[in-house]
Amino acid sequence: MATIGLLLAFFVFRDGFAQRKQRLRRIGAPSGSRARHVKTGPWASGLIALSAIGGMGSTVLFRKWALLASWHGRLGVGTALVFVLMWWMGRKLIPETGPLAGTHGILGLLALFAGGLTGLLGISMLP
Numbered sequence: 001m002a003t004i005g006l007l008l009a010f011f012v013f014r015d016g017f018a019q020r021k022q023r024l025r026r027i028g029a030p031s032g033s034r035a036r037h038v039k040t041g042p043w044a045s046g047l048i049a050l051s052a053i054g055g056m057g058s059t060v061l062f063r064k065w066a067l068l069a070s071w072h073g074r075l076g077v078g079t080a081l082v083f084v085l086m087w088w089m090g091r092k093l094i095p096e097t098g099p100l101a102g103t104h105g106i107l108g109l110l111a112l113f114a115g116g117l118t119g120l121l122g123i124s125m126l127p
Contacts, residue, residue: 001054002076005047006115009083012041013108020105038090045087048115052080072121079114082107 015037019029055076059065068074086107089100 001047002051002115002119005044005051006112006119008040008047009044009108009112009115012037012044013112016041016105016108020101023101041090042087045083048083048111049080052076070121070125072118072125075114075118075121079111079118082111082114086111 015030015033019033019037022029056067056073059073060067068077086104089104089107093100093104
């Protein structure tokens with residue numbers, strides 16, 4: 001589920017980054033980019049949050065490991081929190097000119113990198 005969430009988040013980020021470039025050039029965003037970004041962004045954040053909750057549950061219930069005993073778990077929770085914060089900030093943005101737009105974009109890039117690193121750390125934990 002996290003892999004699908006990260007893949008979706010990549011496409012959301014791509015649309016957001018294209019909008020940022022166009023805004024800085026003072027020209028309109030690509031057709032449908034904003035609508036797609038606003039529509040799919042919450043889905044990506046939700047999938048990441050659900051995968052963090054599911055991962056913690058499976059760690060404790062099925063593997064009988066201590067909760068958040070690994071770097072993968074800790075970084076995964078942190079990544080999910082960044083995605084949720086980014087979703088919340090995105091809801092507060094005024095289209096294209098909001099004061100939180102820069103922070104929202106930086107959090108998006110940070111979230112993608114953190115999600116990728118979380119995935120790499122999790123590979124060693126696969127059965």
